[in-house]
Amino acid sequence: MDQTITASNRSQKETQILECALKLLIETGDAGLTMRRIADCAGMRLSNVQYYFKSRDDVLVAMVAQYFDACADNLLRLTEESKARTERxxxxxxxxxxxSHGQEISDMCRAFREIWAISSRNNVIDQCLMRYYRRFADLMANYALSDELGTADREKVKALLVPYFEGYSVTARSLNLKNDVVVDMVTDIALSLMRRAMRQ
Structure with missing residues (x-):
């Protein structure tokens, strides 16, 4: 199966299979993601699922790519709908x-945790994960960072924020600071870094 197919080009059955795979990944983890369970969840015969996706790895790669596209599209939509005007x-x-996902165990957190675990033993999924984070960082930079920042300084701000977001999603519930306090603190650090870079 060609993994470059976009979600909009997938058939209804392919989309249903991938949605079931994601549901199973979130509910049962990587170990519960079998072709037979995917077929059962989708209400299809195993041979029908295998017609679209020859192996579990094919399903996994397509599901992760589709999920990451949806996550990035959601971030883009949020920034387009945002009422924020000033740089701050x-x-x-x-x-x-x-x-925002750090204070609760959301389906998004569950999905990412499973994908991180799979990426540690599957190079193709690892590459999907790295592409997603690069895309996420670029969307973030294009929306929030000043055009006056040079490329190297934009990379520094991205290197601060993206790992912090991911680490915070794992550790936030164990920390004593309220989310608004952390948001203001990280915002101030990012702005300080940007302003210092622009003064140089």
Missing amino acids: ERVRFLVNAGL
């Missing part, structure tokens, strides 16, 4: 969006 408002909006 845009950075704060982005930081808040990036940290």
Whole structure:
């Protein structure tokens, strides 16, 4: 199966298979993601699922790519709908969006944790994960960072925020600070880094 197919080009059955695979990944983890369970969830015969996806790895790669596209599209939609106008408002909006999943165990957190685990033993999934984070970082930079920042300085701000967002999603529930306090603190650090870079 060609993994470059986009979600909009997939058939209804392919989309249904991938949605079931994601549901199973979230509910049962990687170990519960078998072709037979995917077929049962989708209400199809195993041979029908295998017609579209020859192996579990084919399903996994397509599901992860589709999921990451949806995550990136959601971030893009949020930034387009944002009422933030000033640089501080845009950075704060982005930081808040990036940290919002840290206070609860959401389906998004569950999906990412399973995908991270799979990526540690599957190079193709690891590459999908790296592409997603690069895309996420670029969307973030295009929305929130000043055009006056040079390429190297944009990379520094991305290197600060993206790992912080991901680490925070794992550790936030164990920390004593309220989310708004953390959002303001990270916003101030990012803006300080940007302003220092522009003064140099």
